[in-house]
Amino acid sequence: MPNPIPRELLRTADAIVLAGGRASRLGGVDKPAIVIGGRSMLDAALDSVRGCAEVVVVGPHRPDLDARFGQVRETPPGAGPVAAIGAGLDALDTTNPWVVVLAADMPFLTENSVAELLSRATESDAVFAIDESGRPQYLVGVWRREALKAALASLDSLVNQPMKAIVPTETALLALPDIADCDTEEEVRRARETLATDRDSARLDLTEARARIYAGLSPLPPHDAALNEVAGAALAAPILAEGALPRFDVSAMDGYAICGEGPWRLRRDIGFAGGARPVGLLPGEAVRIATGAHVPDGTTSVLRDEFASLADDELFRLPDTPLRGDVRKQGEDSNVGDLVAPAGTRVSTALRSAAASVEVTTASVRGPVRARIVMTGDEIRSTGPLQSGQTRDSIGPVLPDLLAGCGVRVADSVHLRDTANSFDDMLTDTTRFDLLVVVGATGGGAADQLRTALARAEATIVVPRLALRPGGSTIVAELPTGATVLGLPGNPFAAIAVLLALTPTIVAARTATAAPRRILGPLHNATEIAAPVHRITPARYAPEGGFLGDASVRTAHLAGLIGRDGLVVVAPNTGDGGTVEFLPLAH
Structure with missing residues (x-):
């Protein structure tokens, strides 16, 4: 394990990242933008100095660069590293005692590398890295701020000066294993192969793999869509109610809309869901009504059928039945502007139904x-x-x-x-x-x-x-x-x-939804299955609850899944009855 990075040390320094130059041996391409191991060499340099107080990038303007990093260009453009360092120093607003200077052509550079240089900085006016060949890398170093200012001020002109023109007499050198620049196509190829080999040698357990996937993949861009056409998508923005639910006072039961104390005189008209609203009730009146029907004005409650008794045209409440309202009031579930579902909610049958009930049929979504x-x-x-x-x-x-x-x-x-x-x-x-x-x-x-x-x-x-x-x-x-x-x-x-x-x-x-919830339960025969690494095998539901897994499976076909309810993920050293993850199969 590497030593912890002394982040408080990084905060005592500012950083100048040199991201220009002609890259003549690479055909004049934008060398810092070359991608090696999934990130550009400029990103590698910036990742190594993110803990510094202030960071400025010297080179052509890069519109996609993180706004926390300053940008400046040396004058004239292409005037060499000394001119670029001078422009970077002038652009720094802070007065921290140390200044990190890095060239953006070293894909293996890390924050630990910078921290190690800073830990040696008190020994002299500047400390520089030595690569594996023993060669000092003057564009990977830490300077005492006042020494760097003095070295630059000693020159009549900064244009096209070699780095040795400003290197102090008193310097320290530090061998670092991750210092290798990429000046040629062959060096770029070797760096890519090295990083690919390093990546491919790493085997992640399922927990770490899922964590990297969840943190590392980019969300899809949002787009507006009809909710009934994007099953499997997720909301990119909250859904707010555009109508009240219920839209008006409705009966919650089949029965009778009543006004006042009973008994009640039953009118001949009837209230149906979706039909005309009955005229208002007078005290002592009742009207037959269906579930979901708009109750008439004057309704004090709905008397459900199982609580009612009818003799001729007179309606009575049965003895010993509870007093209930059984009226769903306008907006009691939601009013206009109420939250129906937050961003990140998956578009499911329940969501589509809930949205439609408040007059929402389209939304901003990601996916499917x-x-x-x-x-x-x-x-x-x-x-x-x-x-x-x-x-x-x-x-x-x-x-x-x-x-x-x-x-x-x-x-x-x-x-x-x-x-x-x-x-x-x-x-x-x-x-x-x-x-x-x-x-x-x-x-x-x-x-x-x-x-x-x-x-x-x-x-x-x-x-x-x-x-x-x-x-x-x-x-x-x-x-x-x-x-x-x-x-x-x-x-x-x-x-x-x-x-x-x-x-x-x-x-x-x-x-951009929440990480999936896992289905967990006991595996009764886990000791027959557990291996030195996580193992996945078919399983069925156990009569007493939990799962029974297959101790062996033929992997060259799927016949082993016939008659099984899903798969179980068995961690190393799981004992009988230990908790495992269950992956259900769609049949």
Whole structure:
């Protein structure tokens, strides 16, 4: 475990991040914007100095930059690092004793790196990092503010000066393991490979994987839609009542609208729900009325049928029956402007009904999540007779139903061949879907192309692998377009198990709803099932409550799910009767 970051030390410093330069060895591209490991090199630099009191970025104006970071440009543009440092120092408003200076071309830089430099800063006027080759990196350092001001003031001009022109005589050097800049295409490639390897070596348990998915995926943009057309979506803004409920005073029961004390004279007219409102009642009068009918003026209560006795045209209350109002008053459930449901509420049958009852039929929503299903593998065949070496697609046909049960709407399904670049176009053109569900191609074999395709697409890896049986090769990523990729193992049972375990969290993150509530209960035969990592296996309801799980399952097909009520997620070392999570199956 790394040592805790001394954040109070970071707050004693300001930071200048150099994000300009010509990048001549990279063909003049905007080097700080190059994405490595799912984030730009500028973002890596900014993440390392977020704890500093004030941060200013020197370079071309970046309209999407977080407003907390200042922006300035050296004069003239491209005048070199010394001029850029001078412009950054002039732009700082605070007077903290230390100034961090970083170049935005080091994708491995961390907040701990900056903290270590600051911890050595009191030894001299400046402290600089040394990379693995032993070379000082003068654009990764911490300066005593007054020393930096004096060094800049000693020069007649800051334009096109080398960094050595301002390096103090008294400096300290600190070897740091994460100092490696990217000046060439080869260095960028190696950095991407290194980060991809680091990511892929990490296996997350199901709890950590869900937490990363929920925190790491971007919500869908809001849009206005008819509520009866977006099942599975979630409200992006609260729904407020546009009409009162009830709209007027209505009878809560079948019976008689009465006025005053009984007995009452029964009139011949009748009040029906949706019909004309009976004329007003006089004291001692009653009128037959149906549930939901608008009660006439003068009604003091409704006498329900089971409490009433009728003799000729005279109505009586039966002895020993309770006195009840049985009238629903106008607005007693909600008035105009009352909250019906807050933002983040899922669009369900109950929500649609409640909204319609107060005259709301459209709302601002996120979703529903639209999915494209991608089956991979040259050996997979969905229709027609099987040829030599082929196998039937037994997963693709059931995925739409399973995804629908998770609130996902399937847009289409495709089959990709096992070629080196088969995913590339699909990972860049995501206009028709929000979620790409890929079955297969997630391992490390020669035909498993998804991971390298995600690296080429500069996707952000959210879940690299799972510490789970089955399903360890699962990957979850976010593409630069915002679409989510859920890469499932090609093994049928593993694919279904992981889909049911992760998709509800993906939907919650994309629609900005609360994280899914888990169904928990005792597993009576847990010791037969528990493994060194979380394990998922079919289960059925136990007669006495709780669940009974299958100690073994054939994972190459779904026959093991026949006659089962769902799956159980069994944590390591769970004993008999221990609590497990239950994932219900839609039958």
